[in-house]
Amino acid sequence: MHIFNDIVGQEKAISFLENILEHGTASHAYLFTGPDGVGKRTTAVSVAAALNCAQGGCGSCAVCMKIKNGAHPDVESIKPAGNSLKIEQIREIGQSIGLKPFEGKRKVYIIEDAHLMTVEAANALLKNLEEPPAYAAFILTAAGADSLLPTIRSRCQEVVFRAVPPRVIQSVLLAAGAEDDAAEIATALSGGSVGKAKRLVIGGAAGDIRAIILDRAAEISEGSIIDVFAAKDALLPLAKEKDKGDGSSIEAEALAILGSWYRDLIVLRETGNESLLINKDRASQLTLAAERISSANAAAALDILARAGDALRTNANKDLVLEEALLAINCMPPTVARLEG
Ligand SMILES: [Zn+2]
Incomplete structure (x- = not known):
């Protein structure tokens, strides 16, 4: 089906969906799970189009285009308002679901980041999932199935999306005209997300986040608390560019990029081999910083970042999670290298 042509690296999920769509056996609720930015939302919109397109x-x-552009009256995307999906948002579904589709065949509700539903919202959704009209379909997206109430899960068929393999991402970037080095760096930082890798190469918010974080990476561990807040404030203007549709947050990207910095520091300290760096374009800056941090401290920083990454999935206040992680890194005890120096 042409509607799925833009989705890269999810052959298994797509062939499953194509199969049920071709046979007209789509059930009324699906749960798309997988990491941020691997195509869950794009696929959900495509399924909505396939359910409504005459072909x-x-x-x-016109129908496919309208749905892709988010302008079709029978396809509704519901995403977290602020940091959670609230009951008022789900109640709106309850009000509209009883009305037959305006112009399409199926009414499709796409509920993004369903794991951010409040308990009240989840219970309200449950009522809609229990006995939906035949023309209604639900597609929920979430990082993982276990972050949802079992009662919601049991009413949805899960479709698993996987991180896209690096070689696939790299070939997409090269095909789009990226230079070898840039494609390699972006792939390493993408966390398996084609969309994010593309944005890192073409610039935009992801490229800016990388520049902001890497310019200040050394200060985050070596500077004062003022430097930490300055780094965080520098990200603020990007907040409005947030939500490019692949579900990844500025905070998650900042943590991942800072993680690549400490990973590179460990590589430099343990091997001295610049060709193994993710951030090859920052080799000289990394070499300086590697002299001032122990591998143990760099590993401790990685640990802090990984835990913060997990916390982002469940914590409503992403900004606070990022701030705590940066402060924890800043407050680590002085490194051996620093004491010796
Ligand atoms: Zn069509």
Whole structure:
């Protein structure tokens, strides 16, 4: 089906969906799980188009275009308002679901980041999932199935999306005209997300986040608390560019990029081999910083960042999670290297 042509590296999920769509056996609720930015949302929109397109998902007719552009009255995307999906948002579904589709065949509700539903919202959704009208379909997206109430999970069929393999991402970037080095760096930082890798190469918010964080990376561990807040404030103007549609947050990207910095420091200290760096374009800056941090402290920083990454999934206040992680790194005891120096 042409409608799925843009989705890279999810062959298993797509062939499963194509199969049920072709046979007209789509159930009324699906749960797409997988890491941020691997195509869950794009696929959900494509399924909505396939359910409504007269050709079963041609990708180019007026119906498909309208759905892709978010302008179709029968396809509704519900995403977290602020840091959670609230009951008022789910109640709106309850109000509209009883009305037959305005112009399409199916009414499709796409609920993004469903793991951010409050308990009240989840219970309200449950009522809609229990006995939906035949024309209604739900597609929920979430990082993992276990972050949802079992009662919600049991009413949805799960479709698993995986991190896209690095070689696939790299080939997409090279095909889009990226230089070898840039493609390699972006792939390493992408966390398996084609969308994020593309944005790192083409610039935009992801490229800016990388520049902001790496410019200040040394200060975050070596500087004062003022430097930590300055680094965080520098990210603020990007907040409005947030939510480019692949579900990744500025905070998550900042943590991942800082993680690549400490990973590179460990590599430099343990091997001295610049060709193994992720941030090859920052080799000289990394070499200086590597002299001032012990491998143990760099590993401790990685640990802090990993735990913060986990906390982002469940914690409503992403900004606070990032701040705590940066402060924890800043407050680590002086390194052996620093004491010796
Ligand atoms: Zn179409």
